[in-house]
Amino acid sequence: MTAPAPAPARDAEGKWLPRAEPKKPVARKKAAPVPSAPVVEQCPVDGCGTPATGRRPVPGMVRVRGSKDGALEHWYCPGRCAAIARATADLRRGGAR
Numbered sequence: 001m002t003a004p005a006p007a008p009a010r011d012a013e014g015k016w017l018p019r020a021e022p023k024k025p026v027a028r029k030k031a032a033p034v035p036s037a038p039v040v041e042q043c044p045v046d047g048c049g050t051p052a053t054g055r056r057p058v059p060g061m062v063r064v065r066g067s068k069d070g071a072l073e074h075w076y077c078p079g080r081c082a083a084i085a086r087a088t089a090d091l092r093r094g095g096a097r
């Protein structure tokens with residue numbers, strides 16, 4: 001089924017006016033939250049997630065082993081970050097011990 005073409009318009013003097021161009025949707029930047037945001041947000045704390053090769057960057061941070069045997073330990077904030085890091089390492093290991 002085809003839509004009927006819009007009737008051409010005439011101006012006050014009876015001249016035919018060019019048919020109006022169909023408006024194109026304008027791409028606008030939206031402030032809406034991005035749905036593809038990472039599940040685990042990057043921790044804003046300085047030193048969190050850095051390799052534990054040197055001194056503890058922040059007092060109270062804990063070392064968490066990486067996923068592989070012999071993987072570097074990293075510093076993480078005690079609590080949430082450390083728990084996430086351990087869980088991530090466990091997942092990457094596939095739960096195998």
Ligand SMILES: [Zn+2]
Nearest residue numbers: 043048077081
């Ligand atoms: Zn952290």
